[in-house]
Amino acid sequence: MIRPTLQLLSSETVDRVVQEGIELLQDPGVRVHSPRALSLLGDHGVQVDLQAKVARIPAQLVCRAVETAPKSFYLYDFDGQPVVHYGGDDVQFDPGSTAIEFLDYGATTSRAPVTADFVRYVQLADGLPVLDAVSTAMVCSDVPQAMADLYRLFLVLLYTRKPVVTGAFAVETWHVMKDLLVAVAGSEEALAEKPTAVFDVCPSPPLLWSEITCENLMDCAQYRLPAELVSMPLTGATGPATLLGAIVQHAAECLSGITIHQLVNPGAPIVWGGSPAAFDMRTGTPPMSAIETVMIDCAYAQVGKSLGLPTHAYLGMSDAKIVDAQCGFESGISATLGALAGINMISGPGMLDFESCFSLEKLVIDAEIVGMARRLVAGIAERETPLALDLIRQVGHTGNFMATRHTKKWFRQELFIPSPVVDRDFRRNWEEKGSKDATQRAHERVEALLAAYRPKGLPADVIGQLESITLRRAQAAGMDRLPPR
Amino acid sequence: MDKELFQTMAQSIIDGEVENAERLARQAVEQGVDPLEAINKGFVVGVNYVGEQYAQGDMFLPDLVLAGEAMKAAVAVLEPEMARRGAERKMLGKVVLGTVAGDIHEIGKTLVGTMLSASGFQVYDLGVDVPLDRFVEKVREVNADIVGLSALLTTTMAKQRDVIEALDELGLRPKVKVMIGGAPVTGSWVDEIGADGTSEDAIGAVAVAKRLMGACPEPGEGAVIGRRVSR
Numbered sequence: 166m167i168r169p170t171l172q173l174l175s176s177e178t179v180d181r182v183v184q185e186g187i188e189l190l191q192d193p194g195v196r197v198h199s200p201r202a203l204s205l206l207g208d209h210g211v212q213v214d215l216q217a218k219v220a221r222i223p224a225q226l227v228c229r230a231v232e233t234a235p236k237s238f239y240l241y242d243f244d245g246q247p248v249v250h251y252g253g254d255d256v257q258f259d260p261g262s263t264a265i266e267f268l269d270y271g272a273t274t275s276r277a278p279v280t281a282d283f284v285r286y287v288q289l290a291d292g293l294p295v296l297d298a299v300s301t302a303m304v305c306s307d308v309p310q311a312m313a314d315l316y317r318l319f320l321v322l323l324y325t326r327k328p329v330v331t332g333a334f335a336v337e338t339w340h341v342m343k344d345l346l347v348a349v350a351g352s353e354e355a356l357a358e359k360p361t362a363v364f365d366v367c368p369s370p371p372l373l374w375s376e377i378t379c380e381n382l383m384d385c386a387q388y389r390l391p392a393e394l395v396s397m398p399l400t401g402a403t404g405p406a407t408l409l410g411a412i413v414q415h416a417a418e419c420l421s422g423i424t425i426h427q428l429v430n431p432g433a434p435i436v437w438g439g440s441p442a443a444f445d446m447r448t449g450t451p452p453m454s455a456i457e458t459v460m461i462d463c464a465y466a467q468v469g470k471s472l473g474l475p476t477h478a479y480l481g482m483s484d485a486k487i488v489d490a491q492c493g494f495e496s497g498i499s500a501t502l503g504a505l506a507g508i509n510m511i512s513g514p515g516m517l518d519f520e521s522c523f524s525l526e527k528l529v530i531d532a533e534i535v536g537m538a539r540r541l542v543a544g545i546a547e548r549e550t551p552l553a554l555d556l557i558r559q560v561g562h563t564g565n566f567m568a569t570r571h572t573k574k575w576f577r578q579e580l581f582i583p584s585p586v587v588d589r590d591f592r593r594n595w596e597e598k599g600s601k602d603a604t605q606r607a608h609e610r611v612e613a614l615l616a617a618y619r620p621k622g623l624p625a626d627v628i629g630q631l632e633s634i635t636l637r638r639a640q641a642a643g644m645d646r647l648p649p650r
Numbered sequence: 651m652d653k654e655l656f657q658t659m660a661q662s663i664i665d666g667e668v669e670n671a672e673r674l675a676r677q678a679v680e681q682g683v684d685p686l687e688a689i690n691k692g693f694v695v696g697v698n699y700v701g702e703q704y705a706q707g708d709m710f711l712p713d714l715v716l717a718g719e720a721m722k723a724a725v726a727v728l729e730p731e732m733a734r735r736g737a738e739r740k741m742l743g744k745v746v747l748g749t750v751a752g753d754i755h756e757i758g759k760t761l762v763g764t765m766l767s768a769s770g771f772q773v774y775d776l777g778v779d780v781p782l783d784r785f786v787e788k789v790r791e792v793n794a795d796i797v798g799l800s801a802l803l804t805t806t807m808a809k810q811r812d813v814i815e816a817l818d819e820l821g822l823r824p825k826v827k828v829m830i831g832g833a834p835v836t837g838s839w840v841d842e843i844g845a846d847g848t849s850e851d852a853i854g855a856v857a858v859a860k861r862l863m864g865a866c867p868e869p870g871e872g873a874v875i876g877r878r879v880s881r
Contacts, residue, residue: 564757567761568764591850593850
C-alpha cells in the first residue's frame, strides 16, 4: 500500500539546505546567551567569543550530535501506554498553544482566559480521540505571570491522562514543571524512562539562543525529557524572504539546538520542529496559515526527516478572528498538508488569530479535519484478494451491496465517520433540526462532550502533591490561594 | 433458559448474523418455544435496539440492513411453526412498496422495506420501475393499508401523483395511506399531491408508517406526516 506523501524539495535541495545550515553555524556562528552553554561548547573545542556571546560550531560536532540524537521515541500517557510515536512518518495531533486570548461561543471580541476556560478546554481535548496529546493551550490570566506556565501544566495533569505538549516561560519554572510531572510519574527515573511530556524550546530568529530557552533545552537533555525545537524565521523580516532561505535559517537554528542538547546528554530525545511564518507584507503580521507558511513547515519537516529526526509543526490553525469560513479552509488545508508531509506532531487545533486565541468550538471542528487528514494518510488499502472480482460477481446485477457481509466487515474501517459537527443530512432533516451552521453544531458538541467528561481518577496523594507544588509557587508570586476550579 | 435464548436471538439481529438468527429460530422450534415469544421477546428486541442505536448515530445503514435480513430469515423459519400452532403474528399493517415507473433506483426503497418488515409490517416489495397498474392491482389484491412510492429523480417524482390519482379514481384512496420517499421529495410535495407522509430515512419511515396505522402516537424524528392526516 502506498502511503500518500507530500515532498516539496528535491533530495539535492534538502542536502544543500543542511550543508548551508551547517556552514552558518561556523560563520557567522550562533548567539548563545547562556553562560553554561557557552562553557559547555568551549569545553568541546568550539570557538566561543564570550564578549559577543557567539559560538562558531564546527561541522564535525554538529554531525556527531545529529548522529547521537534518537531517531524515534515515544510519549506515554499517564497509564504508561506509549501513545505518541515521534519518528518515521507517523502523524499525530495536539491542540495549539499558547493562547493569551479566549473566544467565547458567539462572541466577536476575545478576552483573557481564566482557570474555568482552561479546565473546560482540557476536559474537551480529553474527550476527542483524534487528539493524541494535550497542549498547555492557554495562559490563565487569573494567576500571576510568574507561575502561568506551570499552572497550565498543573491543570492539564488534573484533568487528562493524555501526554502533554508544553513549555516553560522561565529557567526556574521548568524545574517546577518537571517536579509536577515527577509527582505523577513517581520518580525522575520513571519519568525519563516513560516521558509523558515534551517541552517546546524556541530559539529567537536569527540564530539566537536566549538564556531561558537555552537553559530549558539543556535541562530537558539532562533529565532526558523530550525537547521540541521551535525555530521561527519570519520571511523577509527576521529571516530571508525566500522560502528556501527561511528553511536554511530554520535548519541552522535547529542544528545548533541539537548540538548543544546532545553535548549535555547524548541520546536524549529531541524533535525537529518550528513555527515559521511567511510575513505579511501588507499588515506586518505573521500569518500561521498562509500557504507559504505551510510550505515552509512541510519543507523543513522534509529536511528533518532527511537527518532521520522526529518532526513537529504548528498547522491546522487559522488567522481568522472568529470561527468562520476562513477559519475552516485555513485549518483544513494546513492540517491536511502537514499530515501528507508525515509530520510526527502537528500542533494547532483550536487556535485562531496568529496562534493567540483559543476557541473550544474551533477545537471540535478541527477534530473533524484531523479525522479526515488521518484517514487520508492511512491511504487506500487492499483489503481483499481479488480486489473486488468475487464480490461484484456474487452481488451480480442486483446492485445491493449494502446487505453484504463485505460491507458490514469493511465500512467502519474504510470510512472516517464524522461527528454531527459535519453536516451530511438531507436538507429537510437539516432544516428540521434548526438549520444550524457548523459553529452552532460545534457548540452543541462542546457541551455534549463536556457533559460526558469523567474525572481521570488521580490518587488523592498525587493531587495533594501537585497542589502543594503549585500553591508554593503561587504564594511565592504573591497569590495566597489557587483559583477555584 | 428461554431468557438466555431470547438474548442470543436479539444479539444475532444486532450482529446482523443471518445464519445465527436462522439457527436460533430452528432451535426455538425444536425446543418447543412459542414462536411468537421468540419473535417478540427475542428477535424484535434486537431490531429495536439497532433502530435506537441508528437514531443515536452509533449504528449505520449496513447494520440496519443486515439486522433486517437476519430478522427476515428468523421469521421465515418460525412462520410454518406459527401456522401449525394456529398462532398468528399480529402484523402492524400491510405495505405495498415499489419504485415508480421509469425509475430504477432501489437502495432506499429496499431499505425502507427491510426496516418495515423487521418492525412488524407485512411488506410486498414490487421492485423497481413498477407500472402504475401494478401498484393499484397489488393494493386491491392484498387489501393494503399503506402503499409506499419511491422516486429518486425529479422527472419520475410526478409518477407518485399519478398513482395517488389512480387510487382515487378507483375509490381505493380512503382505504390506503400513501407514503412517498426519495431525495427530491419534500413536505410541500407531500401536501401538493395529497400523500399522507414521507421520511428522509428508513427508521423515520417506520415511525411514519406506525403513526399512519395509529400504532405510534408521537411522530418520530425526521418524519413528516401529511396535513391530511395530522389534522
